Amino acid sequence: MGKPVVAIVGRPNVGKSTLFNRLAGERISIIENTPGVTRDRIYAESEWIGKQFTIIDTGGIETKTNDVIFSQMRTQAEIAIATSDVIMFIVDGKQGLTDSDHEVALMLRKSKKPIVLVVNKIDKLDEESNAYEFYNLGLGTPNTISASQGLGIGDMLDEVVRNFDDLDYDYEDDDKIKVAVIGKPNVGKSSLINKILGEERNIVSNIPGTTRDAVDSYIETDEGKFILIDTAGIRRKSKVKEAIEKYSVIRSLTALDKADVCVLLIDAVEGLTEQDARIIGYAHEKNKAIMIIVNKWDLIEKDYRTLDIYKKQLSQRLDFMPYAKYLFISAKTGQRVHKVLKIVRQCYDNYSKRISTGILNDVINRAILMKEPPVIGTRRLKIYYVTQVGIKPPTFVFFVNSPELLHFSYRRYLENQLRSSFGFEGTGIKLIFRERNE
Numbered sequence: 001m002g003k004p005v006v007a008i009v010g011r012p013n014v015g016k017s018t019l020f021n022r023l024a025g026e027r028i029s030i031i032e033n034t035p036g037v038t039r040d041r042i043y044a045e046s047e048w049i050g051k052q053f054t055i056i057d058t059g060g061i062e063t064k065t066n067d068v069i070f071s072q073m074r075t076q077a078e079i080a081i082a083t084s085d086v087i088m089f090i091v092d093g094k095q096g097l098t099d100s101d102h103e104v105a106l107m108l109r110k111s112k113k114p115i116v117l118v119v120n121k122i123d124k125l126d127e128e129s130n131a132y133e134f135y136n137l138g139l140g141t142p143n144t145i146s147a148s149q150g151l152g153i154g155d156m157l158d159e160v161v162r163n164f165d166d167l168d169y170d171y172e173d174d175d176k177i178k179v180a181v182i183g184k185p186n187v188g189k190s191s192l193i194n195k196i197l198g199e200e201r202n203i204v205s206n207i208p209g210t211t212r213d214a215v216d217s218y219i220e221t222d223e224g225k226f227i228l229i230d231t232a233g234i235r236r237k238s239k240v241k242e243a244i245e246k247y248s249v250i251r252s253l254t255a256l257d258k259a260d261v262c263v264l265l266i267d268a269v270e271g272l273t274e275q276d277a278r279i280i281g282y283a284h285e286k287n288k289a290i291m292i293i294v295n296k297w298d299l300i301e302k303d304y305r306t307l308d309i310y311k312k313q314l315s316q317r318l319d320f321m322p323y324a325k326y327l328f329i330s331a332k333t334g335q336r337v338h339k340v341l342k343i344v345r346q347c348y349d350n351y352s353k354r355i356s357t358g359i360l361n362d363v364i365n366r367a368i369l370m371k372e373p374p375v376i377g378t379r380r381l382k383i384y385y386v387t388q389v390g391i392k393p394p395t396f397v398f399f400v401n402s403p404e405l406l407h408f409s410y411r412r413y414l415e416n417q418l419r420s421s422f423g424f425e426g427t428g429i430k431l432i433f434r435e436r437n438e
Helices: 016-024 068-083 099-110 125-137 153-162 189-197 243-258 274-285 306-317 337-351 357-370 408-422
Strands: 005-010 042-048 051-057 086-092 115-120 177-182 215-221 224-230 261-267 289-295 325-328 383-390 395-400 430-435
Touching: 005 016, 005 099, 016 042, 016 051, 016 086, 016 115, 016 153, 042 153, 051 153, 086 099, 086 153, 099 125, 115 125, 115 153, 177 189, 177 243, 177 274, 177 337, 189 215, 189 224, 189 337, 224 337, 261 274, 261 337, 274 289, 289 306, 289 337, 306 325, 325 337, 357 383, 357 408, 408 430
Parallel strands: 005 051, 005 086, 086 115, 177 224, 177 261, 261 289, 289 325, 395 430
Antiparallel strands: 042 051, 215 224, 383 395
């Protein structure tokens, strides 16, 4: 089985994201003094006294609201509760016990899950007495902490992991393919992931920028195990005015760094924009596996040539990465969505591909015989041998007489020879040139 899952729940603005980031060891959730900032579930890995577990940060539970975003936040929290093994119920020790806390506690008790009651914002010793009124929730002894200062965290985690004793878990990390779904706001990223998952996992609305956090969803299919990361839409820097949105851009780029496969979603009606090219260019520079998905294809009037013409135009705009895989879909109707993970898997397999040194040198030697390196000044590049030193991305080291003699056109020629001989469709590859005595 996988790792235990701990959901962090409570009213908005009680410090859930601050605690989540402390447990995760990095700033993953947005921390802003605005209720409703964390709106989707966010996953991270944590560990205490040798026990690994997954933590979920949730949007605050607003028990009485007509606001569409707040009501969907409640749904997200309910899903997190349903999929968790242990619940950490966070309350505000400075504000005190509220009617909403009672209503949230009632919802949590119905889940029949172990609940660890945590009174946050107890920053001083003389504030410990603030926790007494929370006994009225009927959830046992409150654990007092200060998430911002790191006080009381150890005792709280002791209580959390104590609930793991009755669970049958192994702590081996599964081999999952990490897929970042990127693109401008409102191109259908959440809709696509929801269609793949078959459930309303991410908040979907027609409000640009609804997804502010990079949200992980786990799915296992015949193609393998996947982590789908629905990233916040990346806008032009000049349009990023809110501090919240700046965090979202940083986290989206971080999601690209951690991903194996980067899927760029493009609006078929709007077409490829400069910002789309800039986004995927970042992934290209990182030599990631890359897939281009054109969404809302159902809205395009077409004949038998439309797809080929559209793809040719895209390829010309993205000529710096001719290896990318393309797919035309409608996340709304489900058209071709079933092919997404299959192609993602193909990209990942090439991203992880290894070539034996013997076969690799046969191909390169044959390529040199067909086309010798050009003369630079009075000297010519000599390639002695090549070896693959890594995967994700496939990385090749060429040992030569002098790297300064390498012309960019010949570098491209060698890369094309590797691609034509071994595939590598859908993934970047990395070529390194070193002097033989290095």
